[in-house]
Amino acid sequence: MKRFFSFVILGLSASLLITSCGEKTATADTEDVKPVEKKQMGDGTSGIAMAFYYQDSIATQFGFYKEIDSIVRVKEKNFQQELEAKYRAYQEYEADIQKRMANNEITGYQIEEIQQTALQKQQSIQQFEQQRGSALQKESMEYQTALMNKISEAGKEFAKLKEIDLLFFYQKAGQITFINDAFDVTDEFISFLNKREKELVSGVKEEIKSMESKDLK
Numbered sequence: 525m526k527r528f529f530s531f532v533i534l535g536l537s538a539s540l541l542i543t544s545c546g547e548k549t550a551t552a553d554t555e556d557v558k559p560v561e562k563k564q565m566g567d568g569t570s571g572i573a574m575a576f577y578y579q580d581s582i583a584t585q586f587g588f589y590k591e592i593d594s595i596v597r598v599k600e601k602n603f604q605q606e607l608e609a610k611y612r613a614y615q616e617y618e619a620d621i622q623k624r625m626a627n628n629e630i631t632g633y634q635i636e637e638i639q640q641t642a643l644q645k646q647q648s649i650q651q652f653e654q655q656r657g658s659a660l661q662k663e664s665m666e667y668q669t670a671l672m673n674k675i676s677e678a679g680k681e682f683a684k685l686k687e688i689d690l691l692f693f694y695q696k697a698g699q700i701t702f703i704n705d706a707f708d709v710t711d712e713f714i715s716f717l718n719k720r721e722k723e724l725v726s727g728v729k730e731e732i733k734s735m736e737s738k739d740l741k
Contacts, residue, residue, distance in 0.1 A: 551648075555618045571690045571691075572690065573686075573687055573688050573689045574688070574689065574690045574691075574692070574707055575683075575686065575688045575690075575691050575692070575707050575708070575709040575714045576689070576692040576693065576694045576703050576707050576708060576709070576710075577689070577692075577693055577694070577697075577708070577709055577710040578693075578695070578708070578710045579693040579694060579695040580695055580696075581694060581710050581714060582675070582714065582717075585714045585718075586675075586714055586717050586718060587718050587721055588671070588717075588721050588724055588725055588728075589671065589675075592667050592668075592671055592728075595667070596663075596664050596667060598665075599660055599663070600660065600664075603657065603660055605655055606652075606656075607652065607653055607656075608650075610648075610649045611649065614642075614645050614646065614649060617642070617645065619644065621638055621642070641735065662685075666732050667728070667732065670732045671724075671728050672726045674728055675717065675724070678692055678716065678717055678720060678724065681711075681714070682712075682713055683728060684718045686712075688709075691709075
């Protein structure tokens with residue numbers, strides 16, 4: 525069975541993160557943080573510091589992201605296994621009925637009852653698939669949204685420490701065709717995220733609780 529959901533990295537902003545939006549004080553180690561060299565843009569009358577990170581690297585190198593992805597995969601696998609078990613149980617029930625009918629063990633007045641039971645079993649499976657699948661998808665999106673919000677906040681703090689005016693994310697087949705590797709801060713940003721992992725974990729859990737509270741209203 526194909527994977528039911530895909531835990532993908534959402535855009536941390538529509539196209540970029542601007543440092544003027546954040547006022548929080550970073551808690552990570554900042555001893556090795558050095559300002560990015562100002563690069564000239566346009567007519568060269570003003571300097572602007574730009575940088576980018578590889579978006580896909582967040583999924584493979586940021587510890588908490590990998591942990592969240594693992595949690596979602598386990599939930600997804602358990603759902604698939606439970607659903608498959610229900611289908612197998614129904615198939616066994618159906619095979620047993622066919623065998624009994626072939627042996628003339630079922631009388632005419634029993635057929636209607638058997639048909640009703642079969643319909644109820646089918647509806648039960650469909651209801652489980654829809655309700656549990658929808659709940660799992662919703663939970664997965666809540667984790668993604670909360671995590672990406674926290675990474676976005678961390679990105680603003682990182683940019684402020686590095687004195688970056690524009691921080692882009694880069695991915696293959698994205699809107700940006702090419703960026704010079706001289707602007708790459710991927711390793712530094714991921715290191716920054718991993719140093720703040722405990723704080724981000726707490727923030728994500730709080731945000732998920734907040735979203736769940738709104739859903740109950």
